[in-house]
Amino acid sequence: MSDPRRYHVAFIVNNYPPKVGGLEQHVFALAKSLAKAGVEVTVVALGRNSGDWDDKGVNVLRLRATPLVAGVISWPLPGTALRLSRYLRAIGVTHISTHTRFFPMSVVGIRVARRLRLPSIHTEHGSDYVRGVSPLVGAASKLVDRTFGRYVLRTATTVLAISESAQAFVQQLSGRRAQVFHNAIDVAAFSGSARTSDKLVFLGRIVPGKGWERSLAVAKHVLAARPGASMHFIGDGAERAALEAAVAPLPFKDRIHVHGYLRAPEIREILSGAVLLNPTQLAEGFQTTLLEAVSAGAAVVSTSVTAANYLAAQVPSVVVVNEDSDAPWIAATERLLAEGWTPAPADFVASFDWSVRGKEYLAVLEQH
CATH class of the missing domain: 3.40.50.2000 (Glycogen Phosphorylase B;)
Structure with missing residues (x-):
């Protein structure tokens, strides 16, 4: 195995702890694991307060965003992809990591990777279209999946899926064969x-x-x-x-x-x-x-x-x-x-x- 210190991975995600959730914990644990192995890690997430700081070996950058919609999702401000490209180029990022196809920051991450000509690794956490929502929200989420979500899955250099069912969903939505990368715990x-x-x-x-x-x-x-x-x-x-x-x-x-x-x-x-x-x-x-x-x-x-x-x-x-x-x-x-x-x-x-x-x-x- 080559020297992990050669790599600098930027996780570009909507949410990151202290926000609680399975996806947030996955990114948090993976970032910590890579940092412990010697990889340089930067996490870019949306938050109320902009700025960056070091979180025990992981550099965390919070970007200003729109207010949350339905308490669940927010969008980066216009021009984020361009500004982020300049920042990540300056700090020497070598790989872009995105998570779940429908989050706006996944689209930003893929666009940044293309702009910088960097490999992008997308991890898909979903195994189906969104369930347990109103018909209107369900229809809107399917539209997002079939446009932005499909773009993310088809454009990423590599696609990982946290389960076999997520792998099947990636195949269904994008036609790509994802590599299974099971979730984990401490x-x-x-x-x-x-x-x-x-x-x-x-x-x-x-x-x-x-x-x-x-x-x-x-x-x-x-x-x-x-x-x-x-x-x-x-x-x-x-x-x-x-x-x-x-x-x-x-x-x-x-x-x-x-x-x-x-x-x-x-x-x-x-x-x-x-x-x-x-x-x-x-x-x-x-x-x-x-x-x-x-x-x-x-x-x-x-x-x-x-x-x-x-x-x-x-x-x-x-x-x-x-x-x-x-x-x-x-x-x-x-x-x-x-x-x-x-x-x-x-x-x-x-x-x-x-x-x-x-x-x-x-x-x-x-x-x-």
Whole structure:
């Protein structure tokens, strides 16, 4: 492998921590992994305050942008691509990294790469058109995908996909064959006990389509039958008030905990030996929550999403439920609680650590 210090990668993205989200955490962890290996890393993201600073080895540049639309997405100001091209040329960037086809900064990143004649590596996190939105928003998002999104996917030098389903979506939308680059986690931060318990966990946004309602339905059955069992909802979102209202009248409400957002050590403690319920109906990428659960020694009951299918093929502690009704979910959960499970082998868990994925990304850089 060549000297990583030869490379200077610019991540050009809409959002970056402290904003919370799976994509933001992916970019954050990958940037840190590359910087630790000796690669020079600059992150360019939109934010309220412009300016740059060093974030433990990663130079972060925040650009002024339009106000958020629907609290989700904003646009760079006119002339951003030209100004950014001059800046990145001056600091000696060698590669451009963009993430998810529909973000405005992905288009900017590809344009900058073409202007500077640099290789661009686009990572696709989506596995389908946007779901769980109004018909109007759905139609608009498809239009964006079939114009700007298709441009990003077809123009990038290399396209990576965080799951097999994302790979298939890239093929469907652009006709290109993407290289699978699975999501990853900090395995050490989530390593937990092999001891099983009567804890049920929902970990994710409390929003339409994520499945908190089904998780609560499973919890009602399990908690009524098992006096020592508990249910934990970790996350926040637009429907948190609806969740809390549904919990309030239950006779075992004191054993149902709505935590909101928690830090990794707290999540690890709750996940350790628990059963994670993942009834999502959204177009998921490669959910790191499932990797975190397996790392913590938890079992998983999930819909047929890419990460669950991948894990279920490797370890028996992950169960995929295809039926869209409460009964099979309750049955699968009860079976795990009654029979227990064998945690995933340590070498398998280690395979989805960011240290491994960082080396894979370095290999991609070497190809250009």
